[in-house]
Amino acid sequence: MRHYLALTPAEEDALARLEEHERKLPRGAVVRREHDRARELFVLRKGWIYSSVGLDDGSRQILKLSFPGDLLGHSVIAFSDAPDTLCALTDVTICPFDRLELRNLFERHPRLAALIMAVMQAEQVALTDRLASLGRTSARARVAALLLDILTRLRLMKPDQHRDSFPLTLTQEQIGDATGLTAVHVNRMIRSLEEEGLIRRGGGAMRILDEQRLTGLANYIDRSAEIDTSWLPNSTA
Amino acid sequence: MRHYLALTPAEEDALARLEEHERKLPRGAVVRREHDRARELFVLRKGWIYSSVGLDDGSRQILKLSFPGDLLGHSVIAFSDAPDTLCALTDVTICPFDRLELRNLFERHPRLAALIMAVMQAEQVALTDRLASLGRTSARARVAALLLDILTRLRLMKPDQHRDSFPLTLTQEQIGDATGLTAVHVNRMIRSLEEEGLIRRGGGAMRILDEQRLTGLANYIDRSAEIDTSWLPNSTA
DNA sequence: CGTCGAGTTGACATAATTCAAGTAAGGTGG
DNA sequence: CCACCTTACTTGAATTATGTCAACTCGACG
Incomplete structure (x- = not known):
């Protein structure tokens, strides 16, 4: 996996x-x-x-x-x-x-346990990125960052299915709960992004039209650059 | 340690x-x-x-x-x-x-490696608490939560030295950077907490006068309740 | 003494929330 | 298949929290 x-x-x-x-x-x-x-x-x-x-x-x-x-x-x-x-x-x-x-993993497969720790750590860094987003960026930027985060993470797994779009399963209220905003304000931000041609909605999907500009505006950092596993122990088997 | x-x-x-x-x-x-x-x-x-x-x-x-x-x-x-x-x-x-x-630890001391993972995980939960604080609470609450977090963490290590106070080594600008606020607004919040008798400053120290009320207002959760280590592997030696 | 960083304060500007009302879309029971 | 309801989305106007700017105080330090 x-x-x-x-x-x-x-x-x-x-x-x-x-x-x-x-x-x-x-x-x-x-x-x-x-x-x-x-x-x-x-x-x-x-x-x-x-x-x-x-x-x-x-x-x-x-x-x-x-x-x-x-x-x-x-x-x-x-x-x-x-x-x-x-x-x-x-x-x-x-x-x-x-x-x-997990116990079994630590005892019998130290390398796997260490890999899981590395993956967890990468998630922690993602959390700190979100913390900076909530603490120090505007509503527009937070919404943009969330959309980009979803896109890049889905794309990592299925690059062909998610070139530039994904199904919009989140309600605007949920987007608000994720970004620390009101549903009403999320709506305004989404439409403003749409009016500027950065994104487009339709058919239950969200499409990112200008990923580069959106990334700049959102202060978004893509960390999907591989996790560094060079320090891991050797496999036991 | x-x-x-x-x-x-x-x-x-x-x-x-x-x-x-x-x-x-x-x-x-x-x-x-x-x-x-x-x-x-x-x-x-x-x-x-x-x-x-x-x-x-x-x-x-x-x-x-x-x-x-x-x-x-x-x-x-x-x-x-x-x-x-x-x-x-x-x-x-x-x-x-x-x-x-760390490699050595994973290979030779699986229980220690697992303990470190548990400690890291506890920190991650602390991060999510801060995320909720930044995303969903007022300026007053964020400042209060930060002060309480510092107090409870210091108290965990040195209960006698930090009964209800700690040295205030953070500038108001740094408190702002931690809580996602302006230094000016941090100042207003601190004085308002002080005026209400919740905290007191003096001699370079911060004293929490009414921890209970402050905790309520801050939406603060103290998780210093022991980490649960019951699942850890057995020690090898 | 003079300078500098930190804290304090007031007036004003702005971003985001709240409230309220309305529209569109999907699901359900008749 | 329609009438109805509900949930999500949209929009405008008024309100509030927080940020910005600018000036002033104070103590530490050289």
Whole structure:
């Protein structure tokens, strides 16, 4: 799944074991709710999922979007109560596995464990990019950055299907919850981007017309440049 | 250093090895600059350090504060170019070690490697808390949350020294860069908190007078409740 | 002493929110 | 197949939070 380097057969097996079980959920389903006791991680096989936290005043912050191939629910690595809610944006297929499986990985496949740590770290850097986006850029820039982030991440997996567009499964309210804006204001920003010919909507899809200009305006940094795996331990098998 | 569980002598040795070398830097020194090639992680032994990114328009976002005992510079686990700048807020003592040392840890001390992953994960959750703070709370709340975060983290290490106060080494501009606000507005928020008797400043220190009320207003969540290590592998030695 | 960085304060400008009302599209029961 | 409802999207006007600019104070430090 996360093919940043050539895996040995034994490592492939170990990864496959994590995806042994499969669970399908309909659009809108809650995978797990914040404050619930949680022991499972998931590999997302199909569909989109978002992670969010609710605040006292009823507002909500979307923390992360996950796409096919992503690992989610990492928080159980540190805490036994889920700090965030996971919710399906589309019909999804997920492969749950207990965190005890990680134990096996650390003991028998140190290289895989280290690779997972590297991938998690890359996600953390993505989080800091979003932090800078929320803290220091305008509404327009935040919306633009979100759209670009979705596009580049989908394109990484399926370059042919997502040359310059993707299905718009997020409502404007959800975009607002991700960018720290109001649904109303998100709407205004999207139309302004559209009027300037930077993006176009239609048929339930979002198309990025001028990726370069949008990237500049959004202060967006594409970090899909490969993860550096040169320090990883050698494979054991 | 990170005593979330009892370590074996061999594990203690391995950790001690990471702290073999020591480097002292004066206040204001840059440990490493963003975009620099970077291979080293650090254990912060003494002093405070912040991590920040600069945006095109000259503004800056402070991503994280690090205190004694913290591990920093994790980004080299995934990338060979530093995504953020590390800068000393006080005179500091750091213990640098190459990321190749991690290899040794994964191969010989899987339990330690897993513990480090858990600690990193806890930091990631802290990042998501800040994301929600920037995205969905008012200026007052963000400033309050930052102050509480500093207090609770320092108190975790030195409960007696930091009952309810800490040295205010951050300028108001830096507080602004951390919370996504202007220095001017930070000033107004701090005085308003002070006028309401929630905090008090004096002698270069910040004192939290009404932690409970401040916590409520800030939407702050204290996650210093122990990291859950029950899933970790057994020690090898 | 004089300079400099940090903090403080007021007047004003602007970005984003709130409120309110309306339209379009999709789903459901009759 | 239509009438109805609901949910998402759109738009304008009024309001508010935060930013900008500019001036002033204060203490530290050379």
